[in-house]
Amino acid sequence: MHAPRESRRWPALLLAGAVLAGCSGLALAESPWRAGERSSRGVAAQAIDLGVARTRAEAIQRRLGLPGRATATQRIEDRFEGRVFDQITFEDAIGPSAIVELEPNGRPHLVVALGWRGAKGPAVGRHVALRHALAHARSAGFQVSGEPTILETADGWEVVWERRVDGIPVLGDGVRLSLWKDGSFHAIVHWEHRLAARPAKILDEATVRRIAAARFAERFGREDAIEIRSARLAWMRPNDLWDPSLPDAPGTEARLAWLVAGAPSPNVKSGIRQAEVWLDAGDGSVIGGDVIQ
């Protein structure tokens, strides 16, 4: 009686295959992003959710006076940032005219006016630029507060409202808005990453300077290699600058850290201008670092 035995075997094989496929799919979904790979990819979303996102994006586009009509809506996963966004592309007669990205909860994340249209009116000064920036941010539905950093760029103005928690900056988070020279809208983005629990006890500055000096000496093999210049508290997303076993993308959760900055001492030949080690504010462990070359 072969047939019945075969018929019992197939469901078992299919079940095993399904389990294996499911496992490998899961493994793929959870594998960390690696340098060289595409960092964004489309992910499944309900049509109704995408429809709502598109309607919201169209409202933002109208309020900012951007040209074109929505022609594509998709949910994308940004594997570098560990975030998911609904991305809506607008087109006019010439081609793509704007990109709007929303968080799945409807909060605006990014608006970019494409095409390098440039300024059409007379250039504005710093105060007028800030006034325009506030108006554009409000129109686009981005909430800003506090004193921004205003930077004159080659093409206009960059206005940045840094996110702060209890007065401590969350580096990389906040609202960044670009204006053309005449104050018209170019682009805006809002970043807000998860924060880890604040340590119950925070190391004092003298202690972290000692720890940083030891770490620098350990790395360089001599104690006078680096001159420590400053130490300050900030929320930082861990990176792999000091540890290649960590993922290629920065962590998705920011930790309270001491940023200890130093420069090569004069008796050391070095190509770098400034180095930083990030120490966990609670236990002093290295969570990352940075360098200016």
Place this chain on the structure above:
Amino acid sequence: MGASRWQRFLGPPLALAILGLAVGAGPVAAAGEQATIDVNQTAFNPPCDDDANFIAPKMLDAAVAAYKRLGYGATGFTGAAFTRAHVLARTVDDWGYYVHSHGDLFRHPDGRRYTGFREDAAKCVGAVVYSKDIKAKRNGRQSNLVFISTCHSADPNTTMPDAFAIEKIKAGQLAWNGPEFYVGYVGLQWDSDEWVFEQRFWDALAAGMGVGAAFDYARKGSFRSATFQADWWGSYVWSGRAGLIGGCPHCV
């Protein structure tokens, strides 16, 4: 984001480029044009530096993969393989070029200052590769995509774009300055911010955005520094793909 949408966007200027070719002469480049990716790692790791830098090798991997996706025959070099002599020997055949190193406006032996960057050469402080040296070797040869991932490479007074025959002009949506694009950083920038910018730029290009749109998109990354700045010159609507017409199959 669908690539065809972006490729239609690139159509009119590319048609103009082809017309220009018909009257302008010059050899038509074949697919797989050479791109060189040079990354200085020695200077930024022990024993040369106090802190090991694991961002630089990622930049190398990301740039090689990105240039390959754009149709270049891309090869990466680092350590003893990335020397001044190597740069100047390969640049003659480069359509694409990427470098990550220490960069500045260096004083040349001729007494003038030029934008440049340091070779790796497995030395803590390598020799400077000046824009003047590259310009002399290339002798006006056209470039495609040039990304100088160093401090000061896109300062207003940078001399590097000219070395690759890229005018410091921004050709916008309805303009066309040939299939060329130069990207660099303004002033001093942290490596982590450069890394954020670069991976966003490469990914946007892979999504089929033109180089200008990819630049605009990359500019809105999660940068630690409020004063992060990059700049560009070239043709905003170009695809970034290798070759004299940009390698866009749906444009003509």
